[in-house]
Amino acid sequence: MTRDQLFEQIQRKRSYLCVGLDTDIKKIPPHLLNHEDPIFEFNRQIIEATSDLCVAYKPNIAFYEAHGPKGWVSLQKTLEVIPQDVFTIADAKRGDIGNTSELYARAFFEQMNFDSITVAPYMGVDSVQPFLQFPNKWVILLALTSNPGHDDFQMLSVVSHGKSYFLFEKVLEKSQAWGTPENLMYVVGATRSDYVERIRALAPDSFLLVPGVGAQGGSLEEISKFGMNSHCGLLVNSARQIIYASQGEDFAEKAREAALAVQQEMDRYLNDYLPA
Amino acid sequence: MTRDQLFEQIQRKRSYLCVGLDTDIKKIPPHLLNHEDPIFEFNRQIIEATSDLCVAYKPNIAFYEAHGPKGWVSLQKTLEVIPQDVFTIADAKRGDIGNTSELYARAFFEQMNFDSITVAPYMGVDSVQPFLQFPNKWVILLALTSNPGHDDFQMLSVVSHGKSYFLFEKVLEKSQAWGTPENLMYVVGATRSDYVERIRALAPDSFLLVPGVGAQGGSLEEISKFGMNSHCGLLVNSARQIIYASQGEDFAEKAREAALAVQQEMDRYLNDYLPA
Numbered sequence: 001m002t003r004d005q006l007f008e009q010i011q012r013k014r015s016y017l018c019v020g021l022d023t024d025i026k027k028i029p030p031h032l033l034n035h036e037d038p039i040f041e042f043n044r045q046i047i048e049a050t051s052d053l054c055v056a057y058k059p060n061i062a063f064y065e066a067h068g069p070k071g072w073v074s075l076q077k078t079l080e081v082i083p084q085d086v087f088t089i090a091d092a093k094r095g096d097i098g099n100t101s102e103l104y105a106r107a108f109f110e111q112m113n114f115d116s117i118t119v120a121p122y123m124g125v126d127s128v129q130p131f132l133q134f135p136n137k138w139v140i141l142l143a144l145t146s147n148p149g150h151d152d153f154q155m156l157s158v159v160s161h162g163k164s165y166f167l168f169e170k171v172l173e174k175s176q177a178w179g180t181p182e183n184l185m186y187v188v189g190a191t192r193s194d195y196v197e198r199i200r201a202l203a204p205d206s207f208l209l210v211p212g213v214g215a216q217g218g219s220l221e222e223i224s225k226f227g228m229n230s231h232c233g234l235l236v237n238s239a240r241q242i243i244y245a246s247q248g249e250d251f252a253e254k255a256r257e258a259a260l261a262v263q264q265e266m267d268r269y270l271n272d273y274l275p276a
Numbered sequence: 277m278t279r280d281q282l283f284e285q286i287q288r289k290r291s292y293l294c295v296g297l298d299t300d301i302k303k304i305p306p307h308l309l310n311h312e313d314p315i316f317e318f319n320r321q322i323i324e325a326t327s328d329l330c331v332a333y334k335p336n337i338a339f340y341e342a343h344g345p346k347g348w349v350s351l352q353k354t355l356e357v358i359p360q361d362v363f364t365i366a367d368a369k370r371g372d373i374g375n376t377s378e379l380y381a382r383a384f385f386e387q388m389n390f391d392s393i394t395v396a397p398y399m400g401v402d403s404v405q406p407f408l409q410f411p412n413k414w415v416i417l418l419a420l421t422s423n424p425g426h427d428d429f430q431m432l433s434v435v436s437h438g439k440s441y442f443l444f445e446k447v448l449e450k451s452q453a454w455g456t457p458e459n460l461m462y463v464v465g466a467t468r469s470d471y472v473e474r475i476r477a478l479a480p481d482s483f484l485l486v487p488g489v490g491a492q493g494g495s496l497e498e499i500s501k502f503g504m505n506s507h508c509g510l511l512v513n514s515a516r517q518i519i520y521a522s523q524g525e526d527f528a529e530k531a532r533e534a535a536l537a538v539q540q541e542m543d544r545y546l547n548d549y550l551p552a
Contacts, residue, residue: 022376062372062379068352068387069345076344093372095396096338097423100298103338111344120371120396122418124425142398147373149400152450153443157435167432167443174428 001115003182007231009055014267016232018056020239022063029251039074044081049252051083053259056235058089088115095120095127102130109137121171132179139184144168146189146212172202181205190218196226207233214241224269277391279458283507285331290543294332296515298339305527315350320357325528327359329535332511334365366390371403378406385413397447408455415460420444422465422488448478457481466494472502483509490517500545
């Protein structure tokens with residue numbers, strides 16, 4: 001998917017919501033457990049109930065990998081029922097030496113036809129570039145994550161050419177040369193919306209994938225106000241709050257209600273903060 | 277596996293060789309392609325031919341994931357034919373927020389019974405600790421990798437409490453508090469053996485998993501001389517040089533010859549450099 005297609009979708013749906021498909025067999029409604037593939041069945045109903053309100057789905061790969069080979073089958077089937085116009089994110093946080101990253105890229109981009117994959121930056125340029133060779137596919141590079149551990153390394157002061165940066169800023173700055181706003185996004189946690197202005201100074205045109213709104217305490221309004229650019233430039237993820245809105249037989253309906261509430265809030269922020 | 281059991285194996289076999297099972301369907305001998313599961317059959321024969329000469333096997337997970345669900349079946353079957361006393365490393369370079377890392381840990385430690393997994397440090401303590409909760413299982417944290425991109429971030433100068441470090445040193449220093457030499461190792465590329473003394477100052481008792489000897493240009497003698505500690509403390513990986521020693525029907529025999537040459541060299545270094 002191109003950046004223009006993504007932005008067109010955002011304008012049409014008046015939403016920049018990404019629904020996290022972190023589907024946990026222990027948390028899905030008990031009545032689904034009789035299905036042959038309960039995880040797929042849960043996802044299928046969530047997708048059917050929310051795909052006109054969100055612009056992206058993001059399965060966290062750990063939730064599927066934890067089930068071994070059959071988890072990968074559930075994931076592949078899930079991908080197949082996501083409408084073509086919705087952006088798909090493999091939240092896999094991969095990254096390895098060049099030829100190995102290329103294998104990961106083939107697995108997620110060709111075998112499973114994801115639009116994008118999250119990648120960890122620690123190993124540097126040759127661990128990221130193999131993912132950037134695929135036309136209309138995206139890397140979403142970890143910059144500033146929403147978990148408490150982001151403090152350990154991402155916030156370290158780094159000295160480079162006599163100037164001082166946070167490490168996550170150096171990741172943003174250096175990686176700008178590896179890709180373009182047409183194939184490279186960044187993970188920026190909503191729990192650190194105080195840094196969004198600095199991030200926008202370094203990556204003004206890039207899309208940001210924003211976890212941490214809701215359950216983790218980040219504010220949707222703050223991130224929208226300081227993070228929105230002329231292509232919207234935001235995909236705000238919500239998982240638990242939407243997919244586990246109810247544990248009853250009405251789970252899909254309740255998920256839709258929760259997604260609708262977020263979409264309506266986003267509609268207001270698109271009115272208020274999208275640059276003309 | 278405990279550190280003492282690993283060291284006992286090293287002394288018994290006079291080897292600290294780790295064989296990388298980076299099994300690529302395009303590189304295995306053509307006569308194996310008639311087998312029902314050529315990747316497993318290749319691994320099975322390599323393991324049978326080398327398991328008395330090496331102390332660890334390290335499948336890089338990308339090579340299996342690239343084949344979708346059936347790749348995971350090949351991986352699981354491979355694990356089952358590795359002798360119990362040989363250390364197993366899931367080279368997966370995972371790492372995610374706490375509850376997600378725990379799912380990865382369960383996948384690799386419980387479902388597949390690996391002894392260890394490689395983990396990327398960028399997300400910090402809560403992305404690593406879930407892996408450290410499993411008794412006799414190990415985290416192998418990326419510190420200084422062997423690829424050219426290690427220069428981008430790992431070698432940045434970081435200022436902390438008024439002192440200047442390389443980022444990889446900060447990773448070593450900080451993570452020492454998360455685990456112990458009984459459950460935490462580090463990846464240190466042989467291509468930077470010039471830093472091994474500095475690394476040993478920060479992590480004197482830890483095992484180091486060392487890629488980059490051979491094809492990537494690192495010297496086995498250098499790394500052995502400067503890296504060995506009283507428990508040996510080294511697992512030196514070799515993949516291509518051993519598993520692709522021949523593309524003919526004699527591939528397993530040739531792999532054994534290549535592994536034997538490395539083991540004999542290691543035997544000498546254990547004599548010369550293992551502290552009394």
